[in-house]
Amino acid sequence: MVALGVLFFVSNKAQAQDVQAQSAIASAVPGSSAETDLPVAATSPFALSGSLSLLTDYRFRGISQTWRGAALQGGVELALPQGWYLGTWVSNVSSNSYPQGQSLEHDLYGGWRGDVWPDWKLDAGLLHYRYPGARLSANGGSTKRFDTTEAYLGATHGGFNVKWSLALTPYFGLSESTSGAAFATALTPAGSSRGSQYLDLNYQHPLGDWATLGLHAGYTHVRNYSEVSYADWRVSLAKTWGAWTASAAWVGTSADARYYSAVNSQGRMRSLGRSGLVLGLSAAF
Numbered sequence: 001m002v003a004l005g006v007l008f009f010v011s012n013k014a015q016a017q018d019v020q021a022q023s024a025i026a027s028a029v030p031g032s033s034a035e036t037d038l039p040v041a042a043t044s045p046f047a048l049s050g051s052l053s054l055l056t057d058y059r060f061r062g063i064s065q066t067w068r069g070a071a072l073q074g075g076v077e078l079a080l081p082q083g084w085y086l087g088t089w090v091s092n093v094s095s096n097s098y099p100q101g102q103s104l105e106h107d108l109y110g111g112w113r114g115d116v117w118p119d120w121k122l123d124a125g126l127l128h129y130r131y132p133g134a135r136l137s138a139n140g141g142s143t144k145r146f147d148t149t150e151a152y153l154g155a156t157h158g159g160f161n162v163k164w165s166l167a168l169t170p171y172f173g174l175s176e177s178t179s180g181a182a183f184a185t186a187l188t189p190a191g192s193s194r195g196s197q198y199l200d201l202n203y204q205h206p207l208g209d210w211a212t213l214g215l216h217a218g219y220t221h222v223r224n225y226s227e228v229s230y231a232d233w234r235v236s237l238a239k240t241w242g243a244w245t246a247s248a249a250w251v252g253t254s255a256d257a258r259y260y261s262a263v264n265s266q267g268r269m270r271s272l273g274r275s276g277l278v279l280g281l282s283a284a285f
Contacts, residue, residue: 050076053282058091061198061220062232062253063260064272065105067094083114093131096262097272098146101134123154129172136173137181146173163200171196171222183228183259190224197221211239214249230255230273247280
């Protein structure tokens with residue numbers, strides 16, 4: 001869930017991840033309202049940039065990370081010579097989904113982005129999701145971390161972006177030993193989820209000087225656990241004034257609520273993949 005320099009980020013992760021895809025598109029679309037506010041990694045070696053965002057909900061691949069509550073997020077990225085970059089990003093998350101921790105997500109990422117063909121940009125790197133202190137119950141009374149590392153490869157052409165992510169570790173802690181506790185309904189142990197994948201498709205179109213239209217579709221494939229694989233989608237509008245951007249997005253998923261739900265300390269259950277409106281306000285620096 002990385003959000004760096006993205007001024008109409010409503011997903012995220014990320015994104016962490018979603019953010020990098022949106023940044024790449026915005027920089028490639030002539031007249032995009034976000035174009036002048038994004039990091040200029042390709043032309044400014046050692047340039048530092050970032051953003052702060054306030055959202056009514058933090059959605060990662062369509063799933064709420066904040067129990068459908070508000071999120072405060074921020075990130076910085078260091079642009080290095082020859083298209084290389086390093087970055088970090090933080091957000092609050094819900095202890096209902098990430099118990100025993102600090103209700104915090106802290107991501108670290110790095111990679112390379114640049115032009116490879118006329119009008120084509122590539123972005124490749126590694127992204128590590130950290131949830132300090134959060135633990136997932138495992139067999140035998142032990143616990144496991146939610147922390148996950150993914151490799152990603154993206155391509156941008158005009159207003160279109162496609163990105164593929166591959167989990168190099170168990171997907172947010174899901175394995176045979178944690179399958180009974182990783183979701184709201186226990187899964188049948190079926191091996192490791194390492195190798196899970198996410199396909200991310202995005203399109204952005206400037207609506208004159210009025211706003212930018214964003215369209216997104218994605219699919220999460222959880223290896224060995226098809227019952228928790230699902231599609232997600234988003235339609236968004238964003239308006240930028242100088243360093244500030246306001247956004248509104250309708251986000252939905254096909255996620256099964258039997259699995260993608262969380263209960264609070266009072267016993268109240270919420271579906272985390274339920275369709276809903278996400279509002280955001282961001283400032284770039």
